[in-house]
Amino acid sequence: MEDFGLLSGLNTAIEVPSFQFKRQMNESMSETIIALVASILMYIYIIWKIIKAKKEKLSIKPGIMALSLYVIIILIMYLISLISPILIARYLLVLTGAYIFFLSFFMATEKNKIISFIICAIIVILGTISNVKNISINYDDSNLKQIDYLKENMESDDIIIYKNILNGGVIAAFFPEQKQYFYNSEYWNVEAAYKAYGPGMEIIYSYEDVLKDYHGRIWLIDTTNLELYNDFPKEGIETIEGPIKFETKYQNYTYNILLLEKE
Numbered sequence: 130m131e132d133f134g135l136l137s138g139l140n141t142a143i144e145v146p147s148f149q150f151k152r153q154m155n156e157s158m159s160e161t162i163i164a165l166v167a168s169i170l171m172y173i174y175i176i177w178k179i180i181k182a183k184k185e186k187l188s189i190k191p192g193i194m195a196l197s198l199y200v201i202i203i204l205i206m207y208l209i210s211l212i213s214p215i216l217i218a219r220y221l222l223v224l225t226g227a228y229i230f231f232l233s234f235f236m237a238t239e240k241n242k243i244i245s246f247i248i249c250a251i252i253v254i255l256g257t258i259s260n261v262k263n264i265s266i267n268y269d270d271s272n273l274k275q276i277d278y279l280k281e282n283m284e285s286d287d288i289i290i291y292k293n294i295l296n297g298g299v300i301a302a303f304f305p306e307q308k309q310y311f312y313n314s315e316y317w318n319v320e321a322a323y324k325a326y327g328p329g330m331e332i333i334y335s336y337e338d339v340l341k342d343y344h345g346r347i348w349l350i351d352t353t354n355l356e357l358y359n360d361f362p363k364e365g366i367e368t369i370e371g372p373i374k375f376e377t378k379y380q381n382y383t384y385n386i387l388l389l390e391k392e
Contacts (some may be wrong), residue, residue, distance in 0.1 A: 132244060135289070141218070143161065143218065144180075144218035145166070145203060145218055145221065146168050146169065147161070147168040147216040148219070149166040149168065149221070149249075150167045150168045150171075150223075150252075150292050151164035151165075151168075151218075151254050152369065160254055161256075163255070164255065166256060171232065171248070173194065174248070175231065175235050178235040179193070179235075182238065187238065188366045189235070191230075191234055191235070192231045192234035192235050192283070192295075193231075195227045195234065196227075197232040198224075199227045199231065201223060202224060203216070203224075204228075206220070252335040263333065266379055267379055268378070269379065271285040271375075271376065271377045271378050271379075272377045272378060272379045275375035275386060276299075276303050278375070278386065279303075279386070280303070281302070282308065282388070284350070285307075286345055286346070287307065287345065287346040287347070287348055287349060288307075288308045288310065288339065288343065288346070288347055288348070289307055289309035289310070289348045289349075290339065290347060291309070291310075291312065291349070291357065292312040292350070292352070292357050293333070293351075293352050293357075294323070294354070295380065295382060296350055296352065296382045296383070296384050297309075297311055297330075297350055298381070300350050301326040301330045302326075306329060307329055308329060309329055309330050309331075309332075309351075310330065310331050310332070310338075310339055310349075311323060311331070311332050311333070312334075312336070313332050313333065313334055314334075314360075316334065323331075333339050336361065336362055338389060340362065343391060346389070346390050347366070347387070347388070347391060348367075348372075348386065349389060350386060351363065351372065351385040351386070351387070352383050352384075352385060353383045355385055356386055358372065365392045366389050366390065366392075367389065367390050368387060368388075368389055369389060370387065370388040371385070371388055373387075
């Protein structure tokens, strides 16, 4: 969730409750609806089990505690997001253990084998679909074409500049020995977190931080709108090649790669 606009809020309202079933099932409306319906039915089932257990005076404290932890953390994330948006469905991955625990706990009290079979079948089917899609996306041939291109053309003294950490982070992972810079034009407070991309990557706030005393080849890793290149200083800098566009199946990242040279 990037903001709390109407569309973003609607997407979040769908993704958060269905995340544990949806995962990579996000390429069509039908998949989204199936995952949402499955998750809602699962929550209805858990509520029904809680009500039934209370009527039968069964001890369900462990299940309630795990469920409460799951819900409370999501509510806290929502409240914080009113100030700074952090309620993003994929961040719920770390809560999967709690989700599995309370679901398993209440299923363990189920005496009807047909209901247990149906729940397990739903989990296996949706999980298989999600994992097959995940493997297909993560290991698609398109994901490494931009890396192969850079490896074939990169020289040891070249530097790399990017301002989008999504595709830039991939470059940092594949070229840890190459000097590179993340242009933090929005002045995000990311210094501590982005140390994970070091030691090759440094954070800069001005092009002059790099270009003032540099002479040589520069690789710009840009995105769809070429915002980095359009804002980049042109005086004394020659465009050698590009932009060459690469689109990956992984996260649908776009790489517009340009090779420049500063006199």
